[in-house]
Amino acid sequence: GAVVSQHPSWVICKSGTSVKIECRSLDFQATTMFWYRQFPKQSLMLMATSNEGSKATYEQGVEKDKFLINHASLTLSTLTVTSAHPEDSSFYICSARDVRGTRDEQYFGPGTRLTVT
């Protein structure tokens, strides 16, 4: 299957600072990427859909100014958690949509565990 990477795999930051998480599709171009967050023992909740070259589409209840998404190229989307607080501590997972040929699949990155102290 296709490969999607995330960096960093884990990060600890102090309250009030900003953290950037990268999501890359390594062997295909992804015009659409998705960002999810997952709290312990809970399911994945879609935060936003990242579209290359245009503004991200945020789900209801997700603060656009707090979770900045930039999809600057066909292989890279970034999520920046601004002015992070302890309640932002979570597991953030990205996925990339693969529509090469007849495919329409969604491949997930390995996730980034964010801890805000």
Add this chain to the structure above:
Amino acid sequence: AQKITQTQPGMFVQEKEAVTLDCTYDTSDPSYGLFWYKQPSSGEMIFLIYQGSYDQQNATEGRYSLNFQKARKSANLVISASQLGDSAMYFCAMREGLEGYQKVTFGIGTKLQVIP
């Protein structure tokens, strides 16, 4: 209403036995896709199997098969010959629509533990 319902928070299965993980879904869109993902303790989401709403046959991928009952709106995952490495969280998910903007909605997951 919940789009995806997984009613089994936890399941145990003996090694080498088969196990069925339940999933029901709710949609009014005639075109949709159903997925199962495995999430081990490391956190990565591993794609297991896919079933399209128009597929006539149940999907199979190695030891995984999807028992698709469209009228009942259920898409249960069957794992045959369970292995210790199958212990993980399993998520059922649905994507609605074939064209344009699509997002995948996940269930709350089922924790499967394989007993030696």
